[in-house]
Amino acid sequence: MSSGPWVEKYRPQKLEEIVGQQHIVKRLEKYVLQESMPNLMFTGSAGVGKTTTSLALVKSILGENWRANFLELNASDARGIDTVRNQIKDFCRLKPVGTPFRIIFLDEVDNMTKDAQHALRREMEMYSKTTSFILSCNYSSKIIDPIQSRCAIFRFAPIKGQDVVNRLIYIADSEHIKYEESAIDSIVYFAEGDMRKAINILQASASMDEEVNDENIYDVISKAKPQDISKMVTKAISGDFIGARELLREVMVLQGISGEDMVNQIYQDVTKRIMDETMSGDVYMELIGLIAETDFRIREGSNPRIQLEALLAQFL
Numbered sequence: 001m002s003s004g005p006w007v008e009k010y011r012p013q014k015l016e017e018i019v020g021q022q023h024i025v026k027r028l029e030k031y032v033l034q035e036s037m038p039n040l041m042f043t044g045s046a047g048v049g050k051t052t053t054s055l056a057l058v059k060s061i062l063g064e065n066w067r068a069n070f071l072e073l074n075a076s077d078a079r080g081i082d083t084v085r086n087q088i089k090d091f092c093r094l095k096p097v098g099t100p101f102r103i104i105f106l107d108e109v110d111n112m113t114k115d116a117q118h119a120l121r122r123e124m125e126m127y128s129k130t131t132s133f134i135l136s137c138n139y140s141s142k143i144i145d146p147i148q149s150r151c152a153i154f155r156f157a158p159i160k161g162q163d164v165v166n167r168l169i170y171i172a173d174s175e176h177i178k179y180e181e182s183a184i185d186s187i188v189y190f191a192e193g194d195m196r197k198a199i200n201i202l203q204a205s206a207s208m209d210e211e212v213n214d215e216n217i218y219d220v221i222s223k224a225k226p227q228d229i230s231k232m233v234t235k236a237i238s239g240d241f242i243g244a245r246e247l248l249r250e251v252m253v254l255q256g257i258s259g260e261d262m263v264n265q266i267y268q269d270v271t272k273r274i275m276d277e278t279m280s281g282d283v284y285m286e287l288i289g290l291i292a293e294t295d296f297r298i299r300e301g302s303n304p305r306i307q308l309e310a311l312l313a314q315f316l
């Protein structure tokens with residue numbers, strides 16, 4: 001097993017290696033064939049391949065001279081937006097070297113103020129002959145219309161569960177680590193389509209033990225095991241308050257799960273019961289009111305353990 005972050009080691013270098021996002025890759029490959037591209041905007045949630053795709057595109061479209069003709073900036077640079085704009089200006093003043101145009105990749109554009117976005121728009125106009133922009137953001141709705149209308153917009157979807165499973169297995173095999181299949185499924189469940197998160201959980205749990213299993217995954221993500229929560233809820237509903245309380249203590253004190261996570265997971269467990277039809281609608285309605293109340297009190301700052309015990313006591 002090698003050291004160094006796997007998210008970097010297994011970052012796809014070529015467009016055809018990118019997992020999912022096929023419709024996007026297809027459109028981008030056309031730009032590569034035409035050796036030209038408009039300004040682009042990549043939007044979508046975290047860890048779905050926006051930065052990765054930009055880098056792969058830049059390498060294919062600019063070829064071996066890509067480094068000299070590419071600038072990567074983060075709009076929420078701690079040194080301020082003026083530094084970012086000065087870097088853009090300095091870069092754009094130079095002519096492309098051995099390529100038809102140059103590319104600026106600007107990350108986290110949704111963190112720019114409206115004023116800064118208007119200034120950026122003017123720069124995009126001014127240097128449009130020699131420089132194409134790739135703008136990346138989580139929410140396109142936070143970007144002013146004049147910028148949106150100057151870009152071809154690409155919406156990145158969360159990565160499909162099966163695609164994440166396949167990628168994790170590929171990485172695990174390449175690193176020669178053993179894993180339980182159910183553990184891979186748990187990672188995919190908690191990663192919610194975020195490939196970066198999935199790979200990071202895999203690496204962290206692989207470093208804890210010889211084998212990636214459910215036990216070390218729940219340690220890594222510091223969530224309670226769904227089975228433990230389920231047992232606790234069952235005990236509370238069936239009147240075994242002492243048993244439920246003991247499980248609560250175990251999960252919160254020994255495993256260090258936060259009160260807010262506990263309420264959330266109890267909510268998920270109860271919801272699953274109504275979906276599986278193992279709980280009646282009447283009971284559900286009553287419990288959900290109690291859960292909401294507990295959630296509110298914990299957020300307001302009440303002692304989470306007392307609130308959760310009180311919740312379990314009312315479950316009967």
Ligand SMILES: Nc1ncnc2c1ncn2[C@@H]1O[C@H](COP(=O)(O)OP(=O)(O)OP(=O)(O)O)[C@@H](O)[C@H]1O
Pocket residue numbers: 006007008010011012017018019020021044045046047048049050051052053138159195196197199
């Ligand atoms: N579509 C994908 N195919 C394969 N690996 C991916 C994909 N998306 C993300 N990854 C993995 O996750 C890491 C992070 O992805 P990337 O930096 O592209 O995310 P991002 O969409 O730019 O996220 P953010 O919004 O946080 O900037 C990559 O280095 C890679 O290992």
Ligand SMILES: [Mg+2]
Pocket residue numbers: 050051052107136
């Ligand atoms: Mg990114």
